[in-house]
Amino acid sequence: MESPKTSVSVPMRNPTASVASQSDVTVGRLAGPWRIVQGAGVAPGGMVRVEADRIVLDGVALPLRPLGQGRFRMGDEVVWVHWLDFDNRTAALGSPDGSRVWIMDRIGDPGERLDAAREILAWYGYDVSRLGRAPQ
Numbered sequence: 001m002e003s004p005k006t007s008v009s010v011p012m013r014n015p016t017a018s019v020a021s022q023s024d025v026t027v028g029r030l031a032g033p034w035r036i037v038q039g040a041g042v043a044p045g046g047m048v049r050v051e052a053d054r055i056v057l058d059g060v061a062l063p064l065r066p067l068g069q070g071r072f073r074m075g076d077e078v079v080w081v082h083w084l085d086f087d088n089r090t091a092a093l094g095s096p097d098g099s100r101v102w103i104m105d106r107i108g109d110p111g112e113r114l115d116a117a118r119e120i121l122a123w124y125g126y127d128v129s130r131l132g133r134a135p136q
Contacts, residue, residue: 011098012040017125019096021070021080027052029088035108038131041100045134048104083120085113092117094126101126108134
């Protein structure tokens with residue numbers, strides 16, 4: 001007799017990998033519109049808008065509260081900014097528990113910054129092979 005198959009949810013991030021946030025990221029640096037270019041747990045191609053006290057993620061507004069050191073409470077979830085380029089054009093964010101992760105860009109075409117964002121996410125244990133991509 002075969003045993004019943006069970007569905008197992010595998011997190012996007014290896015929980016044994018080291019993880020950190022970029023300490024100099026503030027709401028001010030993230031403020032404005034973004035496009036999700038790759039992600040899991042979010043819609044690639046979706047729009048993000050960061051405001052002083054909220055984030056609008058693909059049309060859904062959630063309260064946003066800075067926790068310091070590039071860490072934020074987004075509704076009931078904690079999200080860390082793992083990397084934001086010097087000119088605030090491309091950012092890699094994720095939930096340390098691996099429930100969601102995404103790369104967002106101001107214009108939706110990060111060029112070589114996409115490679116840098118993916119490398120950083122991989123370094124922090126995210127399975128970047130599972131990131132969906134925005135339609136071209």
